[in-house]
Amino acid sequence: MIGERNSSGIVRLETFLRRNGEPYRLVDPQADPQACSLARQYCGRTYEVLAVCPDGSVLVDPSVEALAHRLGLVDMDSDATLYDVAIIGAGPAGLSTAVYAASEGLKVVMLDRSAFGGQAGASARIENYLGFPTGISGQALAGRAYVQAQKFGVKMLIPATVAGVDCSRRERPALQVQLVDGHSLWAHTVVLATGARYRRPQAENLFAFEGRGVWYWASPIEARMCVGQEVVLVGGGNSAGQGAVFLARHAAKVIMLVRGKGLAASMSRYLIDRIAATTNIEIRSEHEIERLEGDRSGLARLTWRDREARRSETRAIRNLFLFVGAEPETRCLEGCNALLDPAGFVVTGKSGRGALESSVEGLFAVGDVRSGSVKRVGGAIGEGAAVVAHIHQRLASLGVNNFS
Ligand SMILES: Cc1cc2nc3c(=O)[nH]c(=O)nc-3n(C[C@H](O)[C@H](O)[C@H](O)COP(=O)(O)OP(=O)(O)OC[C@H]3O[C@@H](n4cnc5c(N)ncnc54)[C@H](O)[C@@H]3O)c2cc1C
Missing domain, CATH: 3.40.30 (Glutaredoxin)
Known part of the structure; x- marks a missing residue:
């Protein structure tokens, strides 16, 4: 390039x-x-x-x-295959489903709108994943799973954004996965592993600077832009803590704006200790961002507000990192009538369905998008492995010979 x-x-x-x-x-x-x-x-x-x-x-x-x-990464022009399972989302839950399903002989397609790894792919260091005592980056962990899924013959479509799932079975006795570009594909079962999408705080001009100084993750690419700069990171949870520690290795200073009174209620102790030991991270409690301003090259100034002192301050800031949580990504289920809980997560295991099956027959949900899931990499991977047993049962009930 x-x-x-x-x-x-x-x-x-x-x-x-x-x-x-x-x-x-x-x-x-x-x-x-x-x-x-x-x-x-x-x-x-x-x-x-x-x-x-x-x-x-x-x-x-x-x-x-x-x-x-x-580059030949999305090849589906003439795909008339009827898949055993279509997996929407290639985060930890989707990757795990793909590896277990394909290794057990199922015909699998996996789609993701941006990249494999999902939220975990944006994590600089996962410290609590079993078997990695010194931690592992989410990208490295997901990369291994991606190669493993390819080894078992999973068809990957990235980037491919799913717009909807037609569960009516009107045209064929299968579920239809519809993409935003107009393509579609068919599968006996669909596993929704769409996780969560980033929340956006209320602030003037936020959208105008997304991708031009406003970031929802911190990878080496963003870190490179922060060298020697003062940067601002908003959030008080574990992902915010990980992001701050990572950025502090590159930026001159990381100013952490936290809405609450401190970090104790929202962050793990080990991260709080690590932040305390990092001299170039400054925590400002009870603060929130107010306004963004910029120039042709992107974000240039940021105004934030001290909620307790009721005072605003504007500083020259070129990079703003937002780690303010996420909400379930279920937009592609609109029109499908799958039962959601009051917070919007997919309900599974009701009315005699399998533990990971939604209210729509043949439509499963795993990982962060599922109501009651633990929102951890380990949990997502476990659910991906477990759902394959339910898929086998469903295929057997349809009379599909999936070991051919
Ligand atoms: C910065 C950060 C650090 C974290 N650190 C840890 C940690 O240390 N330990 C831990 O256990 N957990 C950690 N977590 C949480 C963990 O990453 C999540 O619990 C886990 O990634 C959930 O996996 P998932 O597969 O369910 O969903 P996600 O990881 O959210 O993946 C969902 C995927 O679906 C795709 N998708 C969504 N909608 C569509 C669509 N319509 N069409 C196509 N694709 C779609 C997305 O692009 C995404 O790739 C962290 C999270 C973040 C953000």
């Missing part, structure tokens, strides 16, 4: 390639004079990103979807 290292186009595509373990090389015309002549050779007009692809073609300012398509 040819483009300015920290431009929003490069960051968007780099995030996608990196999160999905796709190899690439970045050439920045500002740092490498040869890149300018290379760019001139490939493109005669102004551009933000030039993507020179393995087949020799050059894409100018491509979307993530266009690049993925050119």
Whole structure:
């Protein structure tokens, strides 16, 4: 890819390639004079990103979807297969379902709108996953599972956003998974492993700077932009704590804005201790962000409010990290009539259904999206393994020979 290292186009595509373990090389015309002549050779007009692809073609300012398509990552033009199971979401729960289902001989397709790993993929270090006494990054853990799923023959479609699931079985005796790009595929069973989506705090101009200084995760790509800077991180939970400790290794200072009176009620003790031992993290309790302002290159100033003192303060801030929790991602179930609990999580195990089956026959839910799940990597992986037994039962009741 040819483009300015920290431009929003490069960051968007780099995030996608990196999160999905796709190899690439970045050439920045500002740092490498040869890149300018290379760019001139490939493109005669102004551009933000030039993507020179393995087949020799050059894409100018491509979307993530266009690049993925050119790289052959989403190949479903002629997919008439009837799958045993379609898994929506490639976080820990989806990956685990895929590995166990495919290793037991089922025909499996897995779709994700952005990358494998889900929320866990954004975690710099998972310290409580069994068997890794010194911790492991979510990306490394998910990457291994992704390769394992591929080894067992799972068909992967990333990026592929599911818009809806047609549970009516009107056209065929199967469930239809419909994608936002108009494609669809069919499966005897569907496992919803869509986890959670990030919550957004109320603040003026927040949307305008998403991807241009406002981040919902902290990976090495964002960390690179923070070197020597003062950055702000909002949130008081464990993911906020992990993010702050990680960013403090790169930024000059991390200012943590916490809505409550402190961290004790919302964060694990070991993280509180680690933050206390990190001299360049400053905690400001009872604070919230108010307004964002910027320029052509992105976020430039942030105003926050001390709720107790009722005083606002504006500072030059280029990077703002938001870790304010998440809510269940069930939008693709609209129209499917699956039972949700009052908080919007998918209810399973009611009215004689299997423990992980929703109120719709053949539609299962695992991981963070499921009502009553523990919201931990270990829990999500366990549910992914367990749901496969229910899928076998369902397939047997349909008379499907899944060991062929
Ligand atoms: C920063 C951070 C740190 C964490 N640290 C820890 C930790 O140390 N230990 C621990 O046990 N837990 C930790 N957690 C929690 C843990 O990551 C989650 O419990 C776990 O990831 C849940 O897995 P999941 O597969 O259910 O959902 P998710 O991880 O949320 O994955 C859901 C996937 O579904 C995809 N998706 C959603 N909707 C659609 C759609 N319509 N079409 C296609 N794809 C879709 C998403 O892109 C996503 O990849 C952390 C979470 C965060 C955010």
